[in-house]
Amino acid sequence: MKIGILGATGAVGQQMRQCLEERNINCDELRLLASARSAGKTVPFMGREVTIQETTPESFEGLDYVLGAVEADVAKEMAPHITKAGAVFIDNSSAFRLEADVPLVVPEINGEDALHHHGIISNPNCSTIITLMAIAPIHRVSKITHLVASTYQAVSGAGVNGMKELGDEVEAIRTGKPVEPKVFPAQIAYNCIPWIGSDTGNGVTTEEAKLGNEGRKILHNPDMKVSCTCVRVPVYRSHSISASLSCERKVSIAEAEEAIRKADGVKLVEEGYPMPLDTSDQDIVFAGRIRNDEAIGGLTVWCCGDQIRKGAATNAVEILEYLLSH
């Protein structure tokens, strides 16, 4: 088996390589594709050194699977070359997520959808994955009809440069130097930025629209009504989400907790509560603080999960594992 990683040097691409190694996925070749700038560098993988190659339309020949960790425009440009080469493209970008013939998959929730692909499978948005991992078990008890979410999103969502910017700003403030945001639209150190992505036209950001659009597709729940406020916070890796939801029938706290306890890939925190720091650099999502929500007539849930792992790389590698085992 031959696997490629497109965008191998970014935060998600590097994590994909690490996940493949941690999960001991047996591959004859790992082809690491990046921009010309990184080409020629070598990185370790399963005891050998792998040389990073520049991405070209011909880069995908002979590959069985390509894990994509690039922006939507690059994913769109490369997808035809990947599928023409006969490889299955598991794409972390937003490029194809809402296309009717592209499965959008969180393996623990709708893994079977991945089997009906036509060469491309999309990995959902990071906040969407983490939120759904926490609430899908409740949805299996009774269909979720309404969902109000507010996010607390880590800077890793903007990649390596986002993480660097937070550190640089904290250091600039300490040393009395000017803070000059480049990655984020404002200073993120000691601040919250309630704007991620761009305007969809009605004041809702692209990031906020994803939870509804992708959540309805993943849960096979086309009528679910969703509102979301996405906020960047000065946290490095784990996203947190405060979610209020109502279901077709009233689900009790005990039922919701039991459903989460039984679910794969999510851990119910029964003493205390999940926090970004405690949940970083782990593959599972953590849910807790489940309580009655009198305003929405349902439940409130708090959840945290590592943005780079389950929010992106781990989920993509789990899609690959699902395909390999089915």
Add this chain to the structure above:
Amino acid sequence: MKIGILGATGAVGQQMRQCLEERNINCDELRLLASARSAGKTVPFMGREVTIQETTPESFEGLDYVLGAVEADVAKEMAPHITKAGAVFIDNSSAFRLEADVPLVVPEINGEDALHHHGIISNPNCSTIITLMAIAPIHRVSKITHLVASTYQAVSGAGVNGMKELGDEVEAIRTGKPVEPKVFPAQIAYNCIPWIGSDTGNGVTTEEAKLGNEGRKILHNPDMKVSCTCVRVPVYRSHSISASLSCERKVSIAEAEEAIRKADGVKLVEEGYPMPLDTSDQDIVFAGRIRNDEAIGGLTVWCCGDQIRKGAATNAVEILEYLLSH
């Protein structure tokens, strides 16, 4: 006129002194009361030096108004002495907020309530004030029936020590020293802590319960259904709140924006969005990002306000001004 500040050396007490000076409130005596530890120190006020005195039951003789910036237990202990001395107690603590004969006042919203006091007027919880300042104008268009809120609360909510702890932790991390939280239940630097206050018995924290209990009283809206998730974030001074609300009748974005534009003490941010950094150390609240909320069948609002000023000290001083002018 003689004014006392009880708890004069804390973050809120110091800000009260500054607000009295900024607003040029004419007083013959400012009596600054604190613990024995601070007694004897002097601080500047309107061009003179005022000596801090140790608080005793006899401290309030001759005062007309006492602004309280102490914890609920101290407020409860001192209240009988304050009222016995004939002073009006404007108390920032949670001690009396829900008592039937104690007005709970945000002057721009229910200032008239302050006139019906029996010696004690309570200043609401900081997140409650900031949220209500943003949504009360909408409530005046059509009664709010349901409110789902998630907060992004600054460390100043835990006073001077809370602000110091964030700085100390960032420095400890930089220098490779251990982080030892004392004020907060966990490391707040680069983290979010979804727990403020203590458990009310059903998983809801005391801080979360305040928005509903105090909000219903301030808005004279006993049937409003409220759910809230309160989260501490690594921000110094301004609280932010993501609020989804529905009203008796559908209120349009344009109507909500116009109502906020016309309201006192709150500014509609029409380009961009309010952020904690931009709104710190100012007396007004900032609201923005008003959009339709299909999940709750109403509107989503994002707001920010300085926790020490409008969330506490400014509001208390404004209650005093309201009493003086009516």
